[in-house]
Amino acid sequence: MGDIRRRGAVVLGLTALVAPIGLALGTAPAQAATGCTTQAGPYQKKVEKFLGRPVDGKQSSTDCKAIRAFQTKHGITPNQGYAGPVTWGVMDLMTKQKAVGNTPNKAGTCPVNKGRIACVNLTLQLSWVQDGKKLVYGPVPVRTGRDGYETRTGLKKVYWRDIDHVSSLYDVPMPYSQFFDGGQAFHSVGLSMWNPPGSHGCVNMTPTVAKKYWSLLKNGDDVFVYGRKPGT
Structure with a gap:
């Protein structure tokens, strides 16, 4: 395989890690001294349920730590513990993948x-x-x-x-x-x-x-x- 073809394959196939915009445009959520946001996100209840946290729609320090750990594990940035669309999108995809079970080609x-x-x-x-x-x-x-x-x-x-x-x-x-x-x-x-x-x-x-x-x-x-x- 020639170098030109090899280079072309690499350029198209190369993976990239680019930080997504996890928060809506505007003022960023307030952060505690730990770097964890104190603000509840738009998907707070859904994220709490996914993580097995009490579902009250209110951000607690324990909620934030759990959300942050999930974000850090999967490279979601900023990892401030905010229950935003990117974090919930990943969780929702995981749920849908799990539901497929052993019949991925059912259709x-x-x-x-x-x-x-x-x-x-x-x-x-x-x-x-x-x-x-x-x-x-x-x-x-x-x-x-x-x-x-x-x-x-x-x-x-x-x-x-x-x-x-x-x-x-x-x-x-x-x-x-x-x-x-x-x-x-x-x-x-x-x-x-x-x-x-x-x-x-x-x-x-x-x-x-x-x-x-x-x-x-x-x-x-x-x-x-x-x-x-x-x-x-």
Whole structure:
């Protein structure tokens, strides 16, 4: 694979961590000396319920610490413990992913007449591997392209695999890369799968999942991407 093609794949597939705007424009919430906001957010009750906190719609120091811990774990910024739209959006997505259970292709959207195929549901940020109608692996949470760098939809094929892929432009590792569309690839990252706002087009996976996909797929295998990622 020539360097030009390799560079192109890296630029399109490179993941990026960009801080989202978690608060509405205007005055920022008041903060205590600990850096934790003292203001209840618009999704306070929903966030409290998700975290198993008393649902009263009022911000307490304990609420803030719990929200902050969640934000820090998933790279949500600013991590001030504010129950804003980005934080609730991540929690709501997690809830919807959990509800899928072991039937990710219940609607039959991913083709069942292709044999071994990797499916990617952008709407739910889930991926799985099936063989015909049989579920082989997953579903697992993934992190796809953010606004302006959307992971392209449609039926594709794995065309290039590089287990130790590294960006020649930015020296950024992209382990277990399996390219399927003009530089967009499955690959491992060291980020939360719920880290907003998303990748630069690639389908990010945890190291464990990326390794499993590497063992299950080969050049020529089908990939089907459908739906629309929240926020794109």
